[in-house]
Amino acid sequence: MAASLVEVHIRINGSSTTTEVEPRQLLVQHLREDHHLRGTHVGCDTSNCGACTVLLDGKAVKSCTVLAVQADGREVETVESLAAPDGTLNQLQEGFRFEHGLQCGFCTPGMLMACTSLLANNPDPSELEIRQSLEGNLCRCTGYEMIVRSVRWAAEHRAGREGEK
Amino acid sequence: MSVLGTSVRRIEDPRLLRGEGQYVDSLTDPLLDGSVRAHFVRSFLAHGQILGIDTSEALSMPGVTAVFTSADVDLVPAAPGGAGAPESMARPWLPAERVRFVGEPVAMVLAETSAQAADAAEMVFVDVDPLDPVVGIVAGLSDETLLFPAAGTNRNSRMDGGWDRFGPDRADDDSPLFEGCDLVVRRTIINQRLAGVSIEGRASAAVFLDGHLTQWISSQHAHGARSQIARAHGLSEEQLRVIVGDVGGGFGPKINPSPEDVLVGWAAGKVGRPVRWAETRSENLTSQSQGRAQLQHVAIGGTRDGRVLAFELDIRQDSGAYPLLGSSLPFFTRRMAGGPYDIERIRTRAESVVTNTVPIEAYRGAGRPEATAAIERAMDLFALEIDMDPAEVRRRNLIPAFDEPFKTDSGAVYDCGDFDSALRAVLAASDYEDWREKQRFRRENQWRRVLGVGVCTYVEITGSGPATEFARVVVTAGDDGSVTAELFTGASPHGQGLHTALAMIASETLGIPIGQIRVSHGDTSTVPSGGGTMGSRSLQMGGSAIRGAARDVLAMAKQAAAEELEAPIDDIEVCEDPPGLFRADTPERIVPWARILELASDAGLTESDTALPTLSVEDVYSTDGATYPFGAHVAVVEVDLDTGEVVLLKLFAGDDAGRILNPMLAEGQRHGGIAQGVSQALFESVLYDDQGNPITSTLADYAVPSAADLPDWDLVAMETPTPMNPLGAKGIGESGTIGSTPAVQSAVVDAVSHLGIDHMDMPLTSFRVWSALADPRSDISRKG
Ligand code: FES
Ligand code: FES
Numbered sequence: 032m033a034a035s036l037v038e039v040h041i042r043i044n045g046s047s048t049t050t051e052v053e054p055r056q057l058l059v060q061h062l063r064e065d066h067h068l069r070g071t072h073v074g075c076d077t078s079n080c081g082a083c084t085v086l087l088d089g090k091a092v093k094s095c096t097v098l099a100v101q102a103d104g105r106e107v108e109t110v111e112s113l114a115a116p117d118g119t120l121n122q123l124q125e126g127f128r129f130e131h132g133l134q135c136g137f138c139t140p141g142m143l144m145a146c147t148s149l150l151a152n153n154p155d156p157s158e159l160e161i162r163q164s165l166e167g168n169l170c171r172c173t174g175y176e177m178i179v180r181s182v183r184w185a186a187e188h189r190a191g192r193e194g195e196k
Numbered sequence: 197m198s199v200l201g202t203s204v205r206r207i208e209d210p211r212l213l214r215g216e217g218q219y220v221d222s223l224t225d226p227l228l229d230g231s232v233r234a235h236f237v238r239s240f241l242a243h244g245q246i247l248g249i250d251t252s253e254a255l256s257m258p259g260v261t262a263v264f265t266s267a268d269v270d271l272v273p274a275a276p277g278g279a280g281a282p283e284s285m286a287r288p289w290l291p292a293e294r295v296r297f298v299g300e301p302v303a304m305v306l307a308e309t310s311a312q313a314a315d316a317a318e319m320v321f322v323d324v325d326p327l328d329p330v331v332g333i334v335a336g337l338s339d340e341t342l343l344f345p346a347a348g349t350n351r352n353s354r355m356d357g358g359w360d361r362f363g364p365d366r367a368d369d370d371s372p373l374f375e376g377c378d379l380v381v382r383r384t385i386i387n388q389r390l391a392g393v394s395i396e397g398r399a400s401a402a403v404f405l406d407g408h409l410t411q412w413i414s415s416q417h418a419h420g421a422r423s424q425i426a427r428a429h430g431l432s433e434e435q436l437r438v439i440v441g442d443v444g445g446g447f448g449p450k451i452n453p454s455p456e457d458v459l460v461g462w463a464a465g466k467v468g469r470p471v472r473w474a475e476t477r478s479e480n481l482t483s484q485s486q487g488r489a490q491l492q493h494v495a496i497g498g499t500r501d502g503r504v505l506a507f508e509l510d511i512r513q514d515s516g517a518y519p520l521l522g523s524s525l526p527f528f529t530r531r532m533a534g535g536p537y538d539i540e541r542i543r544t545r546a547e548s549v550v551t552n553t554v555p556i557e558a559y560r561g562a563g564r565p566e567a568t569a570a571i572e573r574a575m576d577l578f579a580l581e582i583d584m585d586p587a588e589v590r591r592r593n594l595i596p597a598f599d600e601p602f603k604t605d606s607g608a609v610y611d612c613g614d615f616d617s618a619l620r621a622v623l624a625a626s627d628y629e630d631w632r633e634k635q636r637f638r639r640e641n642q643w644r645r646v647l648g649v650g651v652c653t654y655v656e657i658t659g660s661g662p663a664t665e666f667a668r669v670v671v672t673a674g675d676d677g678s679v680t681a682e683l684f685t686g687a688s689p690h691g692q693g694l695h696t697a698l699a700m701i702a703s704e705t706l707g708i709p710i711g712q713i714r715v716s717h718g719d720t721s722t723v724p725s726g727g728g729t730m731g732s733r734s735l736q737m738g739g740s741a742i743r744g745a746a747r748d749v750l751a752m753a754k755q756a757a758a759e760e761l762e763a764p765i766d767d768i769e770v771c772e773d774p775p776g777l778f779r780a781d782t783p784e785r786i787v788p789w790a791r792i793l794e795l796a797s798d799a800g801l802t803e804s805d806t807a808l809p810t811l812s813v814e815d816v817y818s819t820d821g822a823t824y825p826f827g828a829h830v831a832v833v834e835v836d837l838d839t840g841e842v843v844l845l846k847l848f849a850g851d852d853a854g855r856i857l858n859p860m861l862a863e864g865q866r867h868g869g870i871a872q873g874v875s876q877a878l879f880e881s882v883l884y885d886d887q888g889n890p891i892t893s894t895l896a897d898y899a900v901p902s903a904a905d906l907p908d909w910d911l912v913a914m915e916t917p918t919p920m921n922p923l924g925a926k927g928i929g930e931s932g933t934i935g936s937t938p939a940v941q942s943a944v945v946d947a948v949s950h951l952g953i954d955h956m957d958m959p960l961t962s963f964r965v966w967s968a969l970a971d972p973r974s975d976i977s978r979k980g
Contacts, residue, residue, distance in 0.1 A: 053311070064309075069222035070215020072444070074395040075477040079895035082395055110215035124213040128205055131864045135691030136212030137219065137396040137444025162903040169895070171395050171445050172691045174871030174932075175903040177864060 039103040043068070044112040052099045058092075059083040061099035062109060070110040070140045074169070081168030084141035085109050091148035093167070110140035113147070123147060123185040132181030134172035142168050146182050155186050199700050203860035204710060206696045218441035220399035220414050221474040227403050227410065232261050234460055234473040235313035237303035237320045238483065239295035242331065242552040242888025243343070244324035246293055249303055254319040259312030262467050263320060264304045264459075266292040271428045271462055277452070277555075278353050278515060278523025278548060284346035285550065287518035289428070289455050289462075295324060296343055296517035297552050298890055299482030304459055306467060329552045329888035333491045333512045336549035343517065343550045352519040353526075353548040360530075362543045363605030373506045373541055377497030380506075381577045386957045387566045389489040389514065389882040391892070392559050393900050396444020397480040400457040401472040404465035410437045411461045413453060416446040417728025418688050418718040421453045428458050429465075433720075440718030443690030447872070448558030449485045450690070451730050452521065456483075481893045486882055487559020489514035489522070490529065490566045496574040502584050502592045509533045509570055511546035515556055522556025523548040528563030528657065533606040535571040536615040536655040536826055537593040542605040552888045558730065560872050561930045564656040565937055572652050572938035573955065576945065580954050585632075586942070587623055587651045591616065594653065599919075610655060610824040611918050611926075618850045618914055619653050619828040625912045626830040626848040639950055647845075648833045648947025652939035655826040658732035658853075658927025659920075661819040665733075666725045667741030669702060669749050670812040671789065679775060679789035681706060681713045686726020687738035688718050692929065693861040694734050698742045700858060701923075705746035706753075707770040707777075708789065725816075732825075732927020735857060740921045741817035748813040753777060756796035757787045823918045823926035827851040829939035831874075835947040840966025842878060842944050850912035851931040855924035862928050863911065869932025870909050875901050876933075877940035881959050899959075 036051040043066060050065050062068040062085070071094060074082035083094040086108040094107075113121050120128065123146055133139040142165065149156060149164045156164070161182045162175070170178060211217065251263040269289045276286045290302060303320050307313035328341040335341075336350045343350055361367045374380050402411040409431060415421045418440040426436045443450065456473065464471040475484070491512040498504040509530065515523045526546035534542045579589040595602055597614040604610070628649065635647040666686035673679055683698050695715035703710045716722060727737060754768045754777060761768060763779040771778050776788040787795075793809035796802050803810045832846040849870055856862045879899035883891045892898040917924030937958070944960045945953060948969060956968050 055311075060311075063222075067224065068215075069219075069224070070217070072219070072222075072396070073474075074397075074444075075895045077477065077894040077896045080395060080477070114214045118210070118214065120210060120213055127213055128209040131206070131693075131860050133209065133212060134693070134864055134868060135394070135396070135443060135445045136208070136217050137394070139212055140215045143213070158908075166902045166904040169395060169900050169902055171393055171447070171872075171900065172868045173864060174867035174869075174909065175906055176867055176908050179903065179908075 037100055039100055041102045042106040044108055054100055056099045057095050058097040058099050058102050059094035062094060068109050068111055072137055072140060074137065079169065081145060082138050082141040084144040084168065086144055086148060089151070091145050110143055113143060122189055123150065126181040126185035126188065130177050130180040130184050132173065132178040138168060138170040142170065142178060150186060154189065156182065158183065199704050200857055202858070204696055204700055204858055206693050207699055207710065208693060208695050219396055219444050220401055220412050223401060223412060228401055228470045228472065231401065231470040231472045232306045232308060232467065233310045233313045234463060234471050235305045235310065235317045236301040236456060237305065237317045237322065238479070239298055239300040239302055241295055241324050241326055242298050242329035243327040244295050245327060246291065246295060247323040247325055250321040251303065254305060254316040257312065257316040257319055259308035260316045261306040264463065265302065266290040269462065271458065272430050274428065276519050277521055278519030281352040281519035281523060282347045284344045285352055285519050287455065289459060297554055298888060299479065299554060300517065301456055301483065304463060306463060306471060331552060331884050331886055331888045333514045333549060333551065336514065336551040337512065343552065350550045351547055352515055352550055353523045359543050359545045362541045364607040373508060373543055374497040377505050378500045379581060380495055380497040381581050382495040383573065383577055383955055385492045385494060385570060385573055387488050387490040387492060387569055388958055390487050390559055390876055390880050391481055391882050391898055392447040392449040392484065392487065393898065394445025394447055394450065397475040397477060398454055398457065398484055399474040400460040401470065402461040402464040403470040408435050409461050409465065410439065412439045412441065413457055414443045414450060415440050415453065416450045416688055416690060416730050418720055419686065419726040420451065420728055422720050424453055425458055425461055429462065438720045440688055446690045446729065447560045448487055448562055448730065451558055451728065454484065477895055478893050481898055482890045483554060485520060485557035486516065486554050487556060487562065488566060489556050492570045494570050494574045496578045498578060500582050502582060502589050504537060504539055504578060504593045506541040507534060507539050507571065507574060509544045511544070513546060513548040514553065515548045515550050516553045517550060518555045519548060519550060520555045520557050525563035529567040531606055531608050532564050532567035532657065533571065534604045535568060536595055536653050537571070538595045539605060544606060553884055560869065560933045564930070565934045568652065568654045568656070568934050569938050572942065576942050577954060580949060587619070587628060590619060590651060590653050594619065609821065611821065611920050612916060613655060613824060613826045614916055615653055615655065615826055618826060618852055621912050621914060622828040622830050622848050622850040625910065626846065628830060631832055644837045645834050646837060646947050648835060648943040650831040650939040650942030650946055652935050652942065653828045654935045655824050656931060656934050657822045658825055659736045659819065659823050660731055661821045663727055663737060664816050664818040665727050665737035665741040666723060666816055667738065667745040668812065668814045669742060669745040670810060671706065671749055672810045673790045673793040673808050677788065677790045679708055679712060681708045683713065683715045683742055684723050685715065685717045685738045685742060686723055687734040688726065688728040689734055690729060692729065692734060692865065694738060697735055697739060697857050697861060701739050701743050702746045705743065705750055707772040707775045709775065732929035736823060736921050736923060736925045736927060737817060737819065739857065739923050739925065741815055743922055744817055745813045745815035748815060749811050752796060752801050752811050753792045756799050756801055757792050760787055760795060819921060821920060823854065823920045825851065825853045825926040825928065825931050827931060827935050829935040831939040831943040833940065833943040833947055835944060835965060837969060840962040840969060842960055842962065842965060844874060844878065844907055844940060846907065846910060847874065847936060847939065848910045848912060849932060849935060850914050851928065851935060852914040852916050853928035853931060854926035855915055855917040857923065857925060865928045866911060866932040867909055869930055870936045871901065871906055873933035873936030874906065874940050876937045877958050877960060879959050
């Protein structure tokens, strides 16, 4: 049904892209299938799990609730954008590694993007604020406490505050 | 300093944190280029006769490659999965005559894209003549409607429903069970049906080339999948390669491959193209195997001074639509019936029954949480009846500390334990008496938000033996004088951090830094056999195997280096920095691994077919028996008497899993386990309406807790090494789940016990608690 394809221009992880998509295609499918960015996961079909969380113009969204066409002309960042090009982990990723904030790792990309957005808005969140802001991201493995600690670690170790812990 | 016992950070993490996890649906293997996508058409009725399936319209939809029904499937029929279930109850790959649960796959659509496959699946018309649905254990037992008329009954397991006369060894004891008891308390308890809900659902990808099938599968057990899939295809195990990469959570339902997984491989052969499948969450919640689902009758008898003399446990297990692993789970429940208590007389019986619901298999704990929940509820009821503190009643009945095997009257042989110390440690850590004081204060002052305190002591089974596990340790020199080790294990981790744990063990033995050790699992082309990851077995089995193989490599290395070091083998020691060997009395002269490998090569000890000198040893570790972790949990809850709302304030957990290899990993396992256990007590329940329609088929309906729903956990440390394996380790994957559920349930009941309530079934949602408060004698808390 090529006639119904729509051209979208999305800046993804800093690169401009132009793709023809089906109008019904979800952003998460667009990222995974058309751009092979397989780090963004799908864990549900009712927008509950948050495994698909990405940043859209800097704000955390569940990419399974956004159509690819809605991202036209906008900027998307995925988990693949977090580490340096040589693979060095950023502060938040280090926090998850240091505080054992992941087990199977399937929820992790979504958690990281939700936490990126949280820390951008609130660089020093309390444990309660972290728990509340992650309400839309389910993890079946960790029991959450170590995720909360991971975010605290990142907050305490962010650039310029090294060595406080 | 030894690396063992330290919190080494995980070697698994960097990849996963960069979003590079190799989950089945994320694979980019070129073998899978040109794949078609599978989508299953599922039954919308719980029970019915299939009159016909019309695939013609679906076949004409865009992108569709094939539509298959049972008429096309030429796989070898599967045997029934439950021990001793009748042949007629075997599950078909796709049903030909009857559908038996909503969500059961009835046809398979292959198309170029997932969206096209899903669209076409909508156009497959399944004509079904409805039959009466059998929903719930009681309906199943009535045999009014049969799921398998040929079997003549819905009962399906070898367990014949007869009592073992007290314990298995007391068949000829003719005294009455409750002889000498001042009182006997009886109760019916529901251990509700739960869903595993790994965040990654089931997924498979397969390619059939030249009579060889390669299948990637999201599984807890690569080699189990290989044998089951090979059997279905009539292939030899050599014609089948199973690859398990990263797995996004298991929790039990991914132990066995599902019919959908098997059909993916089969379809790849039929259409001559690779096939990929990943289920949606609503498919997952209506067709992946589920867990628990027991109806239990307990009776506990003892003396007024708090001594329990006899316990009876009568189990009715819901098998779901087909008897699979779940039909056999009461075996573990019966074995563990007496828990950590020294009870003179225990008798149990069990029956499993098919119903028109999702089949039951293992879910975190698998048969043991059900046992703990039953005996712990019984202890509480007994305590309430004789008006004694529940912690005190437990203390009076615990098996005293033992380091020689202890056999219970229900037939378990515990390896070693110190249950009383565990309980005392957790009571102290929790300020138990202080909470009791606060509870009294609130009650006396008529607070509307009351406090409840729950206590659980438990013992469980891990690493069930007799069993074996495979390991291979390969040490290779680089051109540049470096050394690397590669470890192969038959365990199949999916989040436990086993790669890190195994690397620690090998590093400790060989002195090779963890950063130079790689771990592989789950590919049957490089790992010949394996027991997978289930029943909290991986570290004790896989770790012991790696330890054995690494020690054999070390022995070869010492042999090779002995001459150069001018030392008898017993005087040679391992150096970590730089990695190598030295003579005990000349620590400044180190022979590095690169040199050792050269020497080993000269001595003919190395592999002959590798470019660089390589020492390689395979080992199969075996064990005779299981290990029995134990512990105690205390939960504190606040209950709102006006709304029934429950808030979990505190959960104190002492989980003794023997020697701890990596405290950080152990903590993670406990946290995750506790969260799932708490969630059974407070939130989760798979529900069906009276027509067998699932009403918890999405994550909007099935209550998986978020970070906002749970508190921090208070862990109490305890280590009693087991003599059962060289690591001294017991399993830690399920303890948290087993201990926390009864503690939390107990705490909620305790909060309202002064109002005449002595039991409420789980999950203790505000509605259920409010209903019980509204009418303490009603059995509304039992429904669902
Ligand atoms: S996939 Fe679950 S919220 Fe998007
Ligand atoms: S780490 Fe497995 S779901 Fe979060």
